[in-house]
Amino acid sequence: MKKTRLKGREIIAIVLLIIGFKLADTTPAQYAQEGKNAFWLMPIVSLLVMLPSFLLLMYLLKKYKDKNLIQLIFSILGKKVGVFMGFIIFLLSYLLLILSARNYTNQITMLYFPESPTTVIMFLFLTVIFFGAKRGLQAIGTATYITLPYLKLSILVLAAAIIPKVVWLRIFPIFGDGLGTILLEGAKRGSIFFDLFILTIAYTAITSNKSFAKGIYFGGAIAFMEIIFFFLLYTTLFDYKSIDKIAFPFHDVTQYVNFGEFFTNVETFFMVFWLGAAFLRFVILIYFGSWLLGETLQLDEFEPLIFPLTLFVFPFSMIVENTITNELIFRNYLLSITTPVLIIFPIILWIVAKSKGALTK
Amino acid sequence: MFPLFKKSENKENKQQTNVDKVSIYKDIKKNEQYTKQLFSSDINKDFTFRTVTAKYCDKQVDMFFYSSIVNNEKIYKGIVRPLLEADGKTITDVITIESLTEIKDFDTVVNQINSGKAVIFIDDEDTAYSVNVADFQARTVQKPENERVVRGPKEAFTEGLGTNVSLIRKRFHNRNLIAETALVGERSQLEVSLMYVNDLVDKDILKNVKDRLENLSVDNISNVELLEQYLEERPYSLFPTILYTERPDYAAQFIEDGYIVLLMDNSSAALILPATFWSFFHSPEDRYSRFLFGNFTRILRMTAFAITILSSATYIAITNFHSEMIPPDLLLAITNSRERIPLPLFIEVIIMEIAFELIREAGIRVPNPLGPTIGIVGALILGQAAVEAGIISPIIVIVAALSGLTSFAISNTSLNTAVRISRFLFIFSASFFGMFSLVGALFLWVIYMASIKSFGVPYFSPLSPSFKSSGDMYFRNIIKHEMWRPGQIKPNNLQKKNIPNKGDSKP
Numbered sequence: 001m002k003k004t005r006l007k008g009r010e011i012i013a014i015v016l017l018i019i020g021f022k023l024a025d026t027t028p029a030q031y032a033q034e035g036k037n038a039f040w041l042m043p044i045v046s047l048l049v050m051l052p053s054f055l056l057l058m059y060l061l062k063k064y065k066d067k068n069l070i071q072l073i074f075s076i077l078g079k080k081v082g083v084f085m086g087f088i089i090f091l092l093s094y095l096l097l098i099l100s101a102r103n104y105t106n107q108i109t110m111l112y113f114p115e116s117p118t119t120v121i122m123f124l125f126l127t128v129i130f131f132g133a134k135r136g137l138q139a140i141g142t143a144t145y146i147t148l149p150y151l152k153l154s155i156l157v158l159a160a161a162i163i164p165k166v167v168w169l170r171i172f173p174i175f176g177d178g179l180g181t182i183l184l185e186g187a188k189r190g191s192i193f194f195d196l197f198i199l200t201i202a203y204t205a206i207t208s209n210k211s212f213a214k215g216i217y218f219g220g221a222i223a224f225m226e227i228i229f230f231f232l233l234y235t236t237l238f239d240y241k242s243i244d245k246i247a248f249p250f251h252d253v254t255q256y257v258n259f260g261e262f263f264t265n266v267e268t269f270f271m272v273f274w275l276g277a278a279f280l281r282f283v284i285l286i287y288f289g290s291w292l293l294g295e296t297l298q299l300d301e302f303e304p305l306i307f308p309l310t311l312f313v314f315p316f317s318m319i320v321e322n323t324i325t326n327e328l329i330f331r332n333y334l335l336s337i338t339t340p341v342l343i344i345f346p347i348i349l350w351i352v353a354k355s356k357g358a359l360t361k
Numbered sequence: 362m363f364p365l366f367k368k369s370e371n372k373e374n375k376q377q378t379n380v381d382k383v384s385i386y387k388d389i390k391k392n393e394q395y396t397k398q399l400f401s402s403d404i405n406k407d408f409t410f411r412t413v414t415a416k417y418c419d420k421q422v423d424m425f426f427y428s429s430i431v432n433n434e435k436i437y438k439g440i441v442r443p444l445l446e447a448d449g450k451t452i453t454d455v456i457t458i459e460s461l462t463e464i465k466d467f468d469t470v471v472n473q474i475n476s477g478k479a480v481i482f483i484d485d486e487d488t489a490y491s492v493n494v495a496d497f498q499a500r501t502v503q504k505p506e507n508e509r510v511v512r513g514p515k516e517a518f519t520e521g522l523g524t525n526v527s528l529i530r531k532r533f534h535n536r537n538l539i540a541e542t543a544l545v546g547e548r549s550q551l552e553v554s555l556m557y558v559n560d561l562v563d564k565d566i567l568k569n570v571k572d573r574l575e576n577l578s579v580d581n582i583s584n585v586e587l588l589e590q591y592l593e594e595r596p597y598s599l600f601p602t603i604l605y606t607e608r609p610d611y612a613a614q615f616i617e618d619g620y621i622v623l624l625m626d627n628s629s630a631a632l633i634l635p636a637t638f639w640s641f642f643h644s645p646e647d648r649y650s651r652f653l654f655g656n657f658t659r660i661l662r663m664t665a666f667a668i669t670i671l672s673s674a675t676y677i678a679i680t681n682f683h684s685e686m687i688p689p690d691l692l693l694a695i696t697n698s699r700e701r702i703p704l705p706l707f708i709e710v711i712i713m714e715i716a717f718e719l720i721r722e723a724g725i726r727v728p729n730p731l732g733p734t735i736g737i738v739g740a741l742i743l744g745q746a747a748v749e750a751g752i753i754s755p756i757i758v759i760v761a762a763l764s765g766l767t768s769f770a771i772s773n774t775s776l777n778t779a780v781r782i783s784r785f786l787f788i789f790s791a792s793f794f795g796m797f798s799l800v801g802a803l804f805l806w807v808i809y810m811a812s813i814k815s816f817g818v819p820y821f822s823p824l825s826p827s828f829k830s831s832g833d834m835y836f837r838n839i840i841k842h843e844m845w846r847p848g849q850i851k852p853n854n855l856q857k858k859n860i861p862n863k864g865d866s867k868p
Contacts, residue, residue: 010825112795113682
């Protein structure tokens with residue numbers, strides 16, 4: 001992959017988009033299933049669980065200099081094990097992508113186009129994503145950076161509009177169903193930071209390694225705080241009793257909001273920005289997914305993979321019968337098994353690299 | 362994108378290099394005959410041939426030129442009279458007009474005569490001489506027609522290359538301001554003048570431009586409007602990648618920042634490259650107005666930009682698919698106005714939008730005396746009558762007029778057309794799945810723009826990918842604080858002024 005002219009600021013934008021916008025998909029609903037009104041504390045646990053591994057990975061990337069995620073795995077573990085591990089990472093990310101694509105299209109159909117078939121919406125969605133991803137990394141980075149201010153502004157407006165409606169005392173009982181649940185379930189869902197690991201495939205495509213690290217840490221920190229803040233708002237708005245019954249907290253919140261007496265139904269306004277973020281998010285995920293696979297198979301050009309990978313999302317995401325099984329069984333399960341993989345693989349890399357003596361140089 | 366085209370171009374290039382050059386003969390009769398034959402002088406009325414006997418060497422001298430494109434007085438005073446009267450050793454002593462060029466072959470002879478020079482053959486010499494006596498007819502310098510400003514200079518380029526170069530030199534006095542010439546066209550070779558500041562321009566971009574000019578293999582490119590289409594990388598693209606302006610002051614501003622300006626005879630405009638989205642979005646007056654008002658107009662233009670591409674499309678999307686969003690009173694007003702309308706909303710909008718575009722197009726083409734009529738017919742018939750006949754609802758007239766009028770706020774003609782076409786794309790996309798497909802189309806539109814490059818410079822730079830610059834993007838800075846040249850075009854000297862306590866900042 002050739003170097004692009006992207007800098008840390010585009011990485012910040014990409015991180016803010018793919019991690020930060022998790023507050024607007026079904027991630028909060030998943031957390032709330034277990035954490036009840038204390039679910040806003042769970043991302044902290046998730047972060048704490050994932051942080052050491054991620055820092056280790058960044059340390060290894062720094063040590064090995066001009067290697068991206070897969071090249072790093074290859075040079076530490078060798079070709080055979082490297083292909084295996086790269087493939088696992090790709091498969092996990094791609095499966096999650098398929099499930100969340102279904103999840104997003106279901107949200108769109110259920111909330112805004114109840115009479116349209118999911119397949120048609122899915123087809124249109126994937127068409128847009130394919131043509132978007134085809135434009136390449138630099139265009140994706142630039143488009144993210146340019147549109148992010150507007151997307152975030154809409155989120156800010158939403159926050160400002162719901163703050164008067166929240167009751168802050170609803171955070172109590174502070175640990176919801178109990179501290180044990182929060183710790184366990186929070187740790188299980190460390191995989192919400194999976195995208196950060198995937199992003200390291202672009203480690204060498206940015207103007208400098210330093211700006212990549214800066215971008216990913218800075219973006220991650222802001223996105224994390226954003227998530228916590230919004231989860232807190234959801235908790236204090238919906239309360240203990242109803243928080244775990246809400247499937248799409250973000251869209252539910254937008255229905256509560258009104259701009260004065262005249263504009264009372266403004267959910268479509270927020271939906272526009274949410275959709276923009278969704279398109280960008282999937283473009284980034286498809287692009288990085290193809291990149292992971294291309295590097296794993298050691299192809300010179302991975303961009304031809306974008307088409308088949310986008311195409312296969314369509315049938316695979318339609319296998320699942322309905323959105324409930326998709327969300328609560330498959331995606332939930334996949335997220336929980338991704339977490340240990342993410343925690344373990346940087347440690348394996350580190351141990352092997354250490355035993356080879358590659359880190360002391 | 363289309364390798365087939367490139368291949369065929371290469372073949373043609375090879376063929377052309379094989380043409381042999383005929384050098385000038387010593388015998389003046391042979392020269393005379395050959396030149397006459399080259400220009401078909403027996404049927405070519407304005408091709409003129411004169412022969413005199415020079416006093417200084419007592420030899421026969423032949424002179425060829427097109428009488429329609431030379432200054433006759435200059436020929437008489439500068440060539441004929443000195444030849445008949447003056448003494449001297451060589452011809453350079455005799456003919457004292459500013460430019461006297463030696464010519465060795467007939468290809469150059471043809472070029473020189475075509476570009477308005479007189480070519481002189483002397484008996485017993487195998488060198489010819491060309492004297493610049495060109496006098497092409499051109500307009501005088503007039504006011505810009507399409508890029509008007511309230512504050513600021515009111516001179517526009519005109520159809521003479523010399524005048525255009527002088528208009529730029531007038532605005533930027535610097536010995537490093539170069540006006541280099543390249544020839545384009547095979548059958549009719551015309552001069553393209555590349556103007557740039559030698560110690561600022563990025564040599565890679567300059568080489569790129571020169572290479573592209575050299576590799577053009579066409580019979581004739583007569584003006585910059587055509588040249589633009591030969592030079593651009595993506596001819597199918599919606600978005601322009603070369604800035605087209607008729608204002609010399611605007612061109613000079615760009616030259617000063619390290620850009621390259623292309624000028625030609627026959628065009629009352631210049632091409633500026635590389636261009637980014639921002640250079641199309643800005644207007645020269647943004648800088649001439651004072652800081653606050655300049656930025657106020659930028660805000661207006663941004664609003665106009667958003668309204669013109671999205672208002673009709675959003676109206677379709679919201680009323681057709683998301684009517685719950687419209688406040689009840691407004692919804693009732695809309696339904697009320699549409700009660701008697703038989704057509705679907707989408708058709709209604711399309712009718713009005715096309716009608717507006719038609720009025721606009723007709724307004725440009727209509728002969729001057731008929732101008733006012735078109736306005737009356739357009740406004741009356743299409744507006745009021747269509748509403749009264751129950752074909753169009755009044756709200757659509759408002760929406761279409763709004764989106765049409767706001768498009769005029771985008772002053773750059775190239776971006777203006779791009780925006781007008783995009784508007785129709787968005788109207789179509791909004792009619793499929795409302796906001797969902799509209800946002801999808803808008804998203805692709807943005808990401809496509811983000812992927813464009815103009816001579817290697819990304820379209821949205823210096824915003825992203827970021828470069829050091831004076832930050833003239835959405836808004837402009839206070840002029841005194843503009844310290845950097847735009848970094849995306851990699852000028853050799855990034856710093857505009859000396860800032861105390863800051864080191865030299867060569868990149």
